[in-house]
Amino acid sequence: MSADxxxxxxxxxxxxxxxxxxxxxxxxxxxxxxxxLTGAKEGCGEGECGSCSVRLNGELVNSCLVPVLxxxxxxxxxxxxxxxxxxxxxxxxxFLHCGGAQCGICTPGMLMAxxxxxxxxxHPSMAEIREGLAGNxxxxxxxxxxxxxxxxxxxxxxxxxxxx
Amino acid sequence: xxxxxxxxxxxxxxxxxxxxxxxxxxxxxxTPIAGGTELMVAHAAGRLGATKLVSLWGxxxxxxxxxxxxxxxxxxxATFRDMRADRIIAAELPLMAKxxxxxxxxxxxxxxxxxxxxVNGSPAADSSPALLVYDAEVEMISVRGKRxxxxxEFHTGYKRNVLAPDELLFAVHLPRxxxxxxxxxxxxxxxxxxxxxxxALAGTAMIEDGVVEEIRLAAASLAAFPARLYxxxxxxxxxxxxxxxxxxxxxxxxxxxAPIDDIRSTADYRRRVGANLLEEFMNELQIEGQAQ
Numbered sequence: 001m002s003a004d005x006x007x008x009x010x011x012x013x014x015x016x017x018x019x020x021x022x023x024x025x026x027x028x029x030x031x032x033x034x035x036x037l038t039g040a041k042e043g044c045g046e047g048e049c050g051s052c053s054v055r056l057n058g059e060l061v062n063s064c065l066v067p068v069l070x071x072x073x074x075x076x077x078x079x080x081x082x083x084x085x086x087x088x089x090x091x092x093x094x095f096l097h098c099g100g101a102q103c104g105i106c107t108p109g110m111l112m113a114x115x116x117x118x119x120x121x122x123h124p125s126m127a128e129i130r131e132g133l134a135g136n137x138x139x140x141x142x143x144x145x146x147x148x149x150x151x152x153x154x155x156x157x158x159x160x161x162x163x164x
Numbered sequence: 165x166x167x168x169x170x171x172x173x174x175x176x177x178x179x180x181x182x183x184x185x186x187x188x189x190x191x192x193x194x195t196p197i198a199g200g201t202e203l204m205v206a207h208a209a210g211r212l213g214a215t216k217l218v219s220l221w222g223x224x225x226x227x228x229x230x231x232x233x234x235x236x237x238x239x240x241x242a243t244f245r246d247m248r249a250d251r252i253i254a255a256e257l258p259l260m261a262k263x264x265x266x267x268x269x270x271x272x273x274x275x276x277x278x279x280x281x282x283v284n285g286s287p288a289a290d291s292s293p294a295l296l297v298y299d300a301e302v303e304m305i306s307v308r309g310k311r312x313x314x315x316x317e318f319h320t321g322y323k324r325n326v327l328a329p330d331e332l333l334f335a336v337h338l339p340r341x342x343x344x345x346x347x348x349x350x351x352x353x354x355x356x357x358x359x360x361x362x363x364a365l366a367g368t369a370m371i372e373d374g375v376v377e378e379i380r381l382a383a384a385s386l387a388a389f390p391a392r393l394y395x396x397x398x399x400x401x402x403x404x405x406x407x408x409x410x411x412x413x414x415x416x417x418x419x420x421x422a423p424i425d426d427i428r429s430t431a432d433y434r435r436r437v438g439a440n441l442l443e444e445f446m447n448e449l450q451i452e453g454q455a456q
């Protein structure tokens with residue numbers, strides 16, 4: 001059986017986008033293959049590692065577990081939507097300054113989980129930062145520098161989500 | 165991604181009645197999918213057998229939390245995030261709030277639903293032990309109407325349940341009479357976030373004059389599906405919590421459970437830890453009993 005392709009209209013990083021894809025295509029694959037937004041990474045492909053994290057209608061999701069039909073009409077933010085007019089987001093600056101990124105595979109997911117956390121809770125405790133990032137695995141940094149990056153961005157008032 | 169997106173249909177009728185009509189028109193042909201945290205994993209691995217899927221996501225009639233005078237009713241498509249954010253659940257059903265916080269991490273809790281957790285029917289399901297010790301009832305719906313059953317009768321075997329092919333889990337009803345009970349829930353897994361449990365034990369108990377008047381115990385990963393530990397409860401009920409009773413209760417639990425060896429743990433470890441968790445709960449009751 002072959003599925004009918006379905007027209008999906010959504011807002012990705014503030015722009016209206018439309019694709020025609022199988023409804024069971026994963027949001028991750030639509031972002032990467034159809035929209036060429038390759039920031040979100042496939043790590044485990046089973047919702048365990050968080051490297052494909054994006055924000056969908058204000059919720060943090062693993063885009064590898066979302067059938068694209070569930071993104072119909074949705075507001076989506078990926079790591080490509082963090083920088084504004086070429087200026088890095090405060091969290092991105094903090095990751096650079098604090099050594100929060102090494103190989104970079106987990107970084108887009110870490111940034112989106114951190115963005116989500118700060119959008120919900122602008123002044124998280126270290127325990128809340130740890131919980132907010134608990135679904136994101138990093139095999140380079142040992143996590144400490146990532147937690148420090150988020151704490152540093154929060155201390156500088158780096159609000160999580162741009163209003164767009 | 166080893167699965168083929170084009171090999172699977174997915175439709176979103178958008179309303180509960182339209183989904184029920186579809187299920188009734190071709191019983192067993194359509195597989196419901198809510199948040200997708202289980203089925204999309206199988207899909208990515210190329211082992212999703214279902215070729216026709218019908219979406220339950222975004223149907224308001226299935227995603228609600230309602231406080232009635234006698235019970236809290238949680239719609240089957242309420243997410244674990246919804247449950248964690250609910251003040252009444254936090255105040256009156258702390259074990260549910262705790263279990264919800266164990267489901268994966270934030271990005272899983274935003275999609276995974278209570279109904280999905282129960283219908284998937286993993287022996288390790290995080291929400292099940294709490295539901296069992298709160299005497300939860302499940303409500304099912306089809307074009308033929310609704311019916312209710314104790315949740316303890318929902319699972320009939322490993323990953324099997326009482327749902328008819330044209331039926332959906334509609335809601336879970338939690339009685340509001342456990343606020344005065346001692347409550348216990350602990351999961352033992354490899355780490356706090358993300359890990360599927362090796363063993364989990366839940367308990368509610370009412371102590372009067374140092375005697376256990378009421379007790380409910382339930383475990384995950386100690387049998388083919390999450391279940392009450394009725395014989396262990398019988399051993400404890402009506403008696404004062406003493407070191408001797410703790411010993412007897414441990415023995416009763418070990419005789420009642422039937423865990424297996426699998427990739428996450430061994431049967432032997434699960435039995436020992438299950439008994440240790442029971443002892444921990446009973447020690448809390450003992451302290452409580454002496455204080456009164």
